[in-house]
Amino acid sequence: MTEQDALPPGYPQEWEADVVLADGMVGHIRPIRPDDAEAIHEFHAAQSEESIYLRFFAPIKRLSDKDVHRFTHVDYSDRVALVMTIRDKIAGIGRYDRLQPGGPVAEVAFNVSDHHQGRGIGSVLLEHLADIGRELGVRRFVADVLPQNRKMIGVFRDAGYDASHEFDDGVIAVSFDIEPTDASRAVRMSREHRSEARSVRQVLHPPSVAVIGASRRDGTVGRAFLEHIVAGGYTGRLHVVNNRAEPGTLIGGLPSRASVRDIEGGVALAVVAVPAPDVLAIVDECADAGVKALVVASEGFAEAGREGEQLQEQLLTRARRHGMRVLGPNSFGLINNDPEMSLDASLAAPEHLPPHGRLGLFAQSGALGVAVLASAQRRRLGISTFASAGNRVDVSGNDLMQYWLDDEATSVVGLYLESMGNPRKFSRIARRLSSIKPVIVVKSGVGKYGTPRGHRVRSTQERPEAFAQMLKQAGVIRAENIHQLFDVAQLVVNQPLPRGQRVGVVTNSDALGSLAADAALSWGLEVVHGPVSVNAEARVEEFRRVVEEALARDDVDSLVACFIPPVASIDPEVVQAVGATVAGHEKPCVATFLGMRGVSPGGSLPTYTTPEDAVRALAAATRYAQWRNSDRGTPVRPDRINRRAVHDLIDAVLERSPRGEELSQEDTAALLAAYGITLWTSVPVSSDEEAVEVYRQMKGTVVLKATSPLLQHQPGQGWIRTGLRHPKAVGAAYRDLKALLEPLGAEGIALQRMAAPGGVTVEVHSSEDPLFGPVVGFGVAGVPIDLLGDVSSRFPPLTDVDIVDMVTSIKAAPMLDGYKGAKPVDHTALYDLIARVSVLADDHPEVAQLRLTPVMAHQDGVDVLGAQVQIAPAPTRTDAERRAMLS
Known part of the structure; x- marks a missing residue:
């Protein structure tokens, strides 16, 4: 019988993981199994009297078979236990037991081998137990710890959770919510970094x-x-x-x-x-x-x-x-x-x-x-x-x-x-x-x-x-x-980063100077000095002088120097002179010497065979320096978020449809509302009479739109009728749209209040990608997305700067800023909507697809007029809340 055949019913193999420990070695974490009984006896027998007392509050020399049976036989829900093994030997045990079946509070306990103390095993077990507990509906961990058990108190204290401590009858009662916090995530990443670096x-x-x-x-x-x-x-x-x-x-x-x-x-x-x-x-x-x-x-x-x-x-x-x-x-x-x-x-x-x-x-x-x-x-x-x-x-x-x-x-x-x-x-x-x-x-x-x-x-x-x-x-x-x-x-290793995008160009060849200047402009740099050209047969001192003058200018952030020797070979004195001059300034210089590529012999001047190569490298370094010196923002944390409501909704969906399903409009509205996003009501109608009746209930101007998924990615406005203000117009629009859809085999028409005129129709979407994890996308709806693919994508967690860059980086961004006299849209409201979608996608990998369209962005805010949400079983993310090496 193989180890696989011996697994107990319901054994959650997805909880198994390899982890880099604090000393840089690798440990294996897995759920406990009934066949671990002998290994548990062996583990306990090797522990010191002090460790046994700190764990069990009593000097138990040998665990009873009954206790070991209880420890190793768990239901992987109300009672969960994990073991850390190193070279097939148990090095640590962590477990939780719910105080009530299916309840939100569980008692947690750990026991780490004396031979493996100081390797971060307790912290890893806590990370994994907390993440598993959250998946199964546990919200809070409690533990009783003896005051002298400083190591275990340290595990709880240093985990980054907001823990409370109460001293009662000689025992410290520790209690904390296990929802990830900024502090707990920072702790996890810091430990992961130190372990993997070591x-x-x-x-x-x-x-x-x-x-x-x-x-x-x-x-x-x-x-x-x-x-x-x-x-x-x-x-x-x-x-x-x-x-x-x-x-x-x-x-x-x-x-x-x-x-x-x-x-x-x-x-x-x-x-x-x-x-x-x-x-x-x-x-x-x-x-x-x-x-x-x-x-x-x-x-x-x-x-x-x-x-x-x-x-x-x-x-x-x-x-x-x-x-x-x-x-x-x-x-x-x-x-x-x-x-x-x-x-x-x-x-x-x-x-x-x-x-x-x-x-x-x-x-x-x-x-x-x-x-x-x-x-x-x-x-x-x-x-x-x-x-x-x-x-x-x-x-x-x-x-x-x-x-x-x-x-x-x-x-x-x-x-x-x-x-x-x-x-x-x-x-x-x-x-x-x-x-x-x-x-x-x-x-x-x-x-x-x-x-x-x-x-x-x-x-x-x-x-x-x-x-x-x-x-x-x-x-x-x-x-x-x-x-x-x-x-x-060779540029960024040997030269300082550019302070800005203003460049000077010096050369002994007009042709090379023109090439360098044109390349600089094409790469988004600003030529503020030159091209300054000396005579093709100029002496070394003349070339050194123009390099010095360019670098000395306050409005020059970096320099492009190009030199063609008047005879076949490069004069090493020119290379040395340029290098020595550049070394006297805190500004980068890229140089072109005919036939030379690399770092100048005996110096630190980066040289290139063509001006285009030199300028391309300089532009890359300039863009990097701008990114590095810029404000990269703070992680977005929108208010009015109810994660629990979405957890419950997703659990209910997957319970009735284990493979997932597309949410109804009612469930979609509830899911979005839990993250502070209001979805305008859209009422399905199946006849012109019903459409007229719904119109009378809504009052005001309405639209009729086709809702068939078959039409989702077809550009144009043929599937929507806008500006309907009269019962006859509503009925006629319904009949017209129905006649248009029937030959296509498309079904589904809905009626909705019409948004205020003006504004820009945009789309915000997210998906759970097997490789990248959550991905959030944004674009202007219609031709920019459908025909030109003008979509920006970012990868949560996002900062406020990420979101601004996401919106401004699309080619159609000018349409949001008051294009041809239109009113600029409310960017703050648009940024807030994207932030909420990004956090929703990051929090819930079960949200396989989310598409908000149409979204009307206007000067007074944003209106989400339509939405589709697909729920599916959560994939295993490659960068989850618990540390694990890819397998």
């Missing part, structure tokens, strides 16, 4: 490395890794493992061992270069030897087909079960250029190894890893660290960004992404990283053919433009290719 640090700063699979033959992958580590001058302990050689055989000058288990003192990082079928056995050996991380260079995993996919899943499961991180498989390796580490555990030939510098690089593909490193080396652009994730089964770009947030050796980050497993988390981390360091991203494969085999990704329903909008929202610099990534990197 985890990656263990990968990049290993005190000892073993190359497993290093061969005596030259030209093999394992031998290449070994030779590069030796040639790079690695400062730690290096070992060789080859189970086909006699122990002690010299390989690359080092004595080999048959197994990593035979290495005295253990190993921190193992580089695995053995055939794919042998990798799982190596993982087990590494676990026995206490290895903390693996670089798996082996091919033949998910990129090779279905069998390889299964092998890759087994690799991940086995490594995480033993608490290890994995870079790969199919990884090109990693580099840490810190002189105190000097680790080149990569397949890059020494001649392609960039020097030590301040650029952190991440690439997924091995082949592109070669191109990335070679390009950095050719441009004399130094790197701090580099990692290739290969098939990205575990360690990802998100993990590296967590590390680079704190890494003082890295000032700029570059990522080449072939796929993205968790864009919601990427956006959150990238926004934080971009606020202190430039982040440059190349993303290949935005279309359906772009994801390489072997990469675990979810499909997306969003347009390719959504990814670019996500990067913009996060302040990330988007590059189209590696060439452009390094064009920008």
